[in-house]
Amino acid sequence: MLNSIKANHLQFESQKIGMMYFRVAIILFGAQLLMGLIAAIQFLYPSFLFELFDFSVARMVHINALVVWMLYAMIGSVYYMIPDETGREVIGIGIAKLAFWVLTLAVTIVVLVYIFVQVGPGKESTIWFINEGREYLEAPRWADIGIVVVVLIFYYNVFATYLKGQRTGIMTVMVANLFALAGLYLAGMFFTDNISMDQYWWWWVIHLWVEATWEVFVGTLAAYALIKIIGAKREIVEMWLWIEVLMLFGSGILGLGHHYFWIGTPEYWWEIGALFSALEPVPLVAMFVHVLYDWGKEQGAVHAEGGAHAINNGPAMAWIVTNAFGNFLGAGIWGFFHTLPQVNIYTHGTQFTSAHGHLSFFGAYATILIGMMYLVTQGAYGVKHMKATKLFKWAITLIVLGLMGMTVALTIAGYEQVLVERAELGATWNAFFTAQNLHWYVQAQGWRLAMGVVTFVGFVFLVLDLLTIGKVSKEAEV
Numbered sequence: 001m002l003n004s005i006k007a008n009h010l011q012f013e014s015q016k017i018g019m020m021y022f023r024v025a026i027i028l029f030g031a032q033l034l035m036g037l038i039a040a041i042q043f044l045y046p047s048f049l050f051e052l053f054d055f056s057v058a059r060m061v062h063i064n065a066l067v068v069w070m071l072y073a074m075i076g077s078v079y080y081m082i083p084d085e086t087g088r089e090v091i092g093i094g095i096a097k098l099a100f101w102v103l104t105l106a107v108t109i110v111v112l113v114y115i116f117v118q119v120g121p122g123k124e125s126t127i128w129f130i131n132e133g134r135e136y137l138e139a140p141r142w143a144d145i146g147i148v149v150v151v152l153i154f155y156y157n158v159f160a161t162y163l164k165g166q167r168t169g170i171m172t173v174m175v176a177n178l179f180a181l182a183g184l185y186l187a188g189m190f191f192t193d194n195i196s197m198d199q200y201w202w203w204w205v206i207h208l209w210v211e212a213t214w215e216v217f218v219g220t221l222a223a224y225a226l227i228k229i230i231g232a233k234r235e236i237v238e239m240w241l242w243i244e245v246l247m248l249f250g251s252g253i254l255g256l257g258h259h260y261f262w263i264g265t266p267e268y269w270w271e272i273g274a275l276f277s278a279l280e281p282v283p284l285v286a287m288f289v290h291v292l293y294d295w296g297k298e299q300g301a302v303h304a305e306g307g308a309h310a311i312n313n314g315p316a317m318a319w320i321v322t323n324a325f326g327n328f329l330g331a332g333i334w335g336f337f338h339t340l341p342q343v344n345i346y347t348h349g350t351q352f353t354s355a356h357g358h359l360s361f362f363g364a365y366a367t368i369l370i371g372m373m374y375l376v377t378q379g380a381y382g383v384k385h386m387k388a389t390k391l392f393k394w395a396i397t398l399i400v401l402g403l404m405g406m407t408v409a410l411t412i413a414g415y416e417q418v419l420v421e422r423a424e425l426g427a428t429w430n431a432f433f434t435a436q437n438l439h440w441y442v443q444a445q446g447w448r449l450a451m452g453v454v455t456f457v458g459f460v461f462l463v464l465d466l467l468t469i470g471k472v473s474k475e476a477e478v
């Protein structure tokens with residue numbers, strides 16, 4: 001019986017392309033975690049893989065794979081929801097498939113080059129063929145240009161389909177926001193010898209992605225998913241979405257100033273950055289309230305009617321609720337901690353930043369994208385009510401525990417750096433090494449590694465679950 005149940009319930013080619021993107025996304029997610037583990041081991045045992053695999057390369061692949069798997073899952077989500085929202089097939093199916101393969105081939109080549117060419121001179125050709133040296137966006141220029149072409153194809157598909165189909169509020173926000181998101185990538189593409197200028201533009205991509213356009217993007221995903229999973233009212237989720245868009249852009253754009261405190265930009269950024277970035281948690285609270293409010297309201301309505309099955313996809317809903325909490329904690333709280341220049345002068349570039357980076361990327365993005373994976377799996381198997389499996393429970397528990405554990409460990413390491421390296425010893429080069437070797441710091445790094453292993457085990461459960469939950473749920477229904 002189980003063998004005859006297959007993931008072939010998707011009616012639209014667009015949704016099948018969405019699935020292709022999700023498959024690559026989860027593989028890259030796995031690669032990201034493995035690289036993180038290698039880098040975490042090297043923190044404790046610097047001789048690990050010495051001269052075979054450099055820490056800088058492990059770290060680079062770790063964070064680039066992070067960005068790329070998230071972009072894959074985002075594109076996958078868009079292709080998946082387009083037919084639902086616009087009521088029609090995507091315009092250019094053939095070219096969309098071609099773009100997928102071109103992008104995937106390019107990503108594979110880029111990663112192989114990173115791994116095989118670990119050290120060498122920094123010449124003009126390095127930027128073109130090996131890596132651009134910009135944290136998170138290290139792809140060499142040839143790949144950069146390829147990415148722009150692939151994204152143009154993707155954007156054409158989304159936009160043209162939107163124009164021809166029905167235009168929901170969710171799609172309107174999606175189309176406008178994707179334009180900004182894709183356009184910002186260009187700011188990270190040109191090279192200048194001046195490090196201040198380089199950083200100035202680089203932050204346009206990094207900050208204006210994660211604190212503005214990506215946040216709006218997950219807002220549209222949450223709106224769409226809440227309609228699908230709990231039957232939330234479209235007018236209500238769309239109203240929230242517009243409010244969030246307004247607030248996110250309101251604080252997020254000038255909030256950019258919190259990266260301009262110490263890079264050689266004028267001092268007025270201290271005030272601008274402090275004020276606007278301190279306001280950034282406000283929309284995150286709104287998003288949090290939005291999800292919980294909709295959920296509570298729908299639950300109440302169903303209970304009043306005496307009905308069951310208020311949630312037709314338990315695992316996806318659990319990940320979306322985790323997203324509401326995670327976004328608020330990782331970005332809102334851990335971000336707010338160090339956003340004032342008076343604090344940031346001590347915490348800048350410590351493990352505290354890393355704690356925030358982990359919890360925010362995980363809480364705000366990984367969670368909801370995993371939720372989308374469950375939604376897509378439900379669609380692919382044509383399951384009416386997807387219930388939580390044991391594997392799912394293990395996966396979400398271990399992954400959340402692992403990430404929280406890593407965050408706490410890194411926060412402690414950062415605290416020690418602030419006190420010893422910065423405040424007491426005056427932030428000299430020697431102070432850095434003294435702080436790195438104190439046992440509080442080393443212990444914290446040990447805990448981070450242990451919690452990284454917990455995360456990885458959770459990831460293995462997640463993959464196993466995604467591979468089987470569709471069949472299991474479908475079988476329970478027939």
Ligand code: HEM
Nearest residue numbers: 210258277280331335336338339348349353357360361364
């Ligand atoms: C989901 C949203 C967010 C993500 C994914 C995110 C991620 C990150 C990452 C990865 C870094 C380190 C960048 C580097 O390598 O230099 C960083 C830095 C920073 N983030 Fe966020 N962030 C988010 C939201 C926020 C918010 C809302 C605030 C403030 C309220 C904030 C405040 C900061 C500050 C002040 C820094 C600079 C840290 C330093 O000086 O070392 N972030 N963020």
Ligand code: HEM
Nearest residue numbers: 033036037039040059353354357358361362366452455456
């Ligand atoms: C197996 C679990 C993981 C381990 C062991 C791990 C380990 C590491 C290590 C050792 C670094 C380099 C830190 C440094 O240079 O000081 C790093 C950086 C980073 N990792 Fe992870 N990581 C893991 C999972 C994740 C996940 C799930 C995410 C996000 C979804 C993530 C996001 C990041 C980010 C954004 C940075 C750059 C932080 C910064 O520069 O501030 N990692 N990770």
Ligand SMILES: [Fe+2]
Nearest residue numbers: 207211256258
């Ligand atoms: Fe920022």
